[in-house]
Structures are given as structure tokens and as C-alpha cells.
Amino acid sequence: MEERRWPLLVTVVPYVLLAVLTVGTVIIKHNDLRSLAVDLGLCALAALWMLGMFTLHPAWRERTPHMLVFVAGLLLIVGVLVHRDPWFGFFTPAGYFYAFGVLPWPWKLLGVAAVAAVAGAAQASTVDKTTTVGLAIFFAVLLANILPMTGFAWLDRQQDQRNDARNHALQDVSEANRRLEATLAENAKLHQQLLDQAREAGVLDERQRMAREIHDTLAQGLTGIITQLQAAENEPSRHVEAAIALARESLNEARRSVHALRPGSLDSARLSDALADVAKRWTALHNIEVQVTTTGTTLPLPPDAELALLRTAQEALANVAKHAQATRVGLTLSYLEDKVALDVRDDGKGFQAGVVDGEGGFGLIAMRQRIEALDGRLQIESEPGAGTAISASVPVLPGAR
Structure with missing residues (x-):
């Protein structure tokens, strides 16, 4: 995540700083070829170290042991350069980029303090360290670099923790929303099943109602009609009339049953x-x-x-x-x-x-x-x-x- 925040600072700027400082060293020490050769060799070593340990192996950037070795080795090389030529203190921003960009907590705090110490040593290179006052000034300069930068690292850590907490909260909310959606979908499915079951139950109840009504109206009416028609052999007129009346009554009751109406006898009289x-x-x-x-x-x-x-x-x-x-x-x-x-x-x-x-x-x-x-x-x-x-x-x- 931090590599994405500072892509140029951790991949390009360190080489630019090193190149500028190398050119400056050549200009300053062109008359001292032996010392210049040592400095150029150290600069080349720093470039190769960054190239081999960081630039050419992106996967190593996520591995804490590899990055600890990388930052420690780079600071050692830069420390030697600062000891020889204080102007190499201008390279320490690259050290901060790496310490903040690739080291996890709490190694980040230690790495930032080490870079600040190198920067302070470069700034206090002209101080006479053989006297008490000189040592006091030297350590004061070191603390002036270390304390603010480690404090900034601490604040950066707090911000990272807040971001992590916010991300976890968002993940929890997202998971809760996902579960809620799943629950709502399940509830909708169950609701549909209940509706289907209710519909089927309603159909079954209606079938049973119609079966009872058909039995209690048509079936009984037809039975009575058959009885009357059979008896009509002896008394045709009376029984045929009774059968016709019964047929009409049965037809009327059947129509009322289809419309789920009360029998006509209950509409106009008490039970x-x-x-x-x-x-x-x-x-x-x-x-x-x-x-x-x-x-x-x-x-x-x-x-x-x-x-x-x-x-x-x-x-x-x-x-x-x-x-x-x-x-x-x-x-x-x-x-x-x-x-x-x-x-x-x-x-x-x-x-x-x-x-x-x-x-x-x-x-x-x-x-x-x-x-x-x-x-x-x-x-x-x-x-x-x-x-x-x-x-x-x-x-x-x-x-x-």
C-alpha cells in the first residue's frame, strides 16, 4: 500500500539523488583521484545495492527480513560516504523514503531513527567533538533530527492504525450488508414459498368446499330426482312435478354454491x-x-x-x-x-x-x-x-x- 502511495520516491528519486551527488563529488575531488575513486566505488556499490535488493526484485518488498537487510546495508554505505564527505547527507531523504515505504512497524521507527542519526552526523560534521561543548552540540544536532522524525513516524503509525480500523469497519459493514442481502433473499424465497403454499391450500380448500357443496346440492338433488322418477311409474303426475321442482331447486343451489352464497332458505328465514x-x-x-x-x-x-x-x-x-x-x-x-x-x-x-x-x-x-x-x-x-x-x-x- 505504501509503495503505491510513493512510487517515484522509492523507485526513481534515490537514483537521481545519488547521480547528482556523484557528479558533485567528481567536480569537488577531481584533483584527488584516489579519494575520488573510493567515493565513486561507494556510490556504485550503493546503486548496485538498491538495484539488486529493491528495484529488480519487487516481490522482496513485501518480505520484512529482506527489507531490513536492504535498509541496513544502504545506511551503512551512506554512513561511510557521509563520514568521508558530509555533503552525502543530502542522500538521507532517500533513506527516509525507504524507511517509511518498506519497513513495517516497529522496524519503521528504528529505521527512521537510524536515517535521522546519519543526517544529524552529516549536519554536525564540522563540530569539534573533542570538547564537551562540541559533544553536546553534536548530540543536540542528532536529537534535533531523531526526535522530530521518530515523532512523525509515530504519528504516521497512528494514522495507519486509524485507516486499518476504518477499513476493518468498512469490511464488517460490507460483510453485514452481504449477510443482510442473503437473509433478505432467503426471506423473499421463504415468503414466496409461503405464498405458494397458501395458494395451494386455498385451492385445496376451495376444491373441498365445492366437493361438499356438489354433494350436498347436486348429488342429493339428483338422488331425489331419481327416486321421484322411479316412483312416477305408479303416480306419474305428482312425482314428475316433484322431480321437476327438485331439479330446479338443486340447480339454483348449485349456482349459489359456485358463487359461495348462502342457501336461499337461510337468506329469508332463521335456521x-x-x-x-x-x-x-x-x-x-x-x-x-x-x-x-x-x-x-x-x-x-x-x-x-x-x-x-x-x-x-x-x-x-x-x-x-x-x-x-x-x-x-x-x-x-x-x-x-x-x-x-x-x-x-x-x-x-x-x-x-x-x-x-x-x-x-x-x-x-x-x-x-x-x-x-x-x-x-x-x-x-x-x-x-x-x-x-x-x-x-x-x-x-x-x-x-
């Missing part, structure tokens, strides 16, 4: 009156008297509860007509404290209740589904030769009393 009307028409079709009784104080019921009890009565009477061979039927509607109960009893041949209830036809299943969907209860009691009793109860509306 007890609708049950009495059902019993009257059933008696007219099958010549079996139905005794209808209502007990208790009439309570308001949810429309679905009234429909369920009406359909239960219709199905129970249809089963009596098809299977019971009964001579008497009783239908009782009871308004109790917290529920409304419907009982349908006959004196027919009965059946083994456990077997039929478990393996019975769709009528009993639909009857139970309707009642239990309203938190109600359906009970069937029967024995062969002892008749059948069907009892259905549903809760009343809260606060109905």
Missing part, C-alpha cells in the same frame, strides 16, 4: 325455520314424518355455522332415505349456554358405527369437515337394528348472551 322447511320437503318426497323441535333461546350464529348445521341435517336425512329404512325421524335444534346442537335420530336398521365412520362415504366425511372446521363436534351413534343418532354442535358467537 330453525330453514330446518323445518327441509324436513317438510323431505317428508313430502319420502312419506316419512320428521318431527322438528327447537329448544332454548334463539342465539345468533356465524353464517358458516348455520350453513354447516343445515347441510348436516340435509346429509343426515339423505342417509336416512338411502340406508335406514326408518319409519320415524326426529330433528332437534337446541340452543344451549355456549353452543348450538343439532340432533337427527331415526328408528331404522342402524349400522356398525365404528366401521362406517372410519370407512364411510364422502357424506360423513364432508359432514365432519364442516363441523370441525368451526371448532365444533360431530358424534355418530348407531347399532345394527337400533337406529342411528347424529349429533353436531358448534359454538355460538362470543357475547351472544
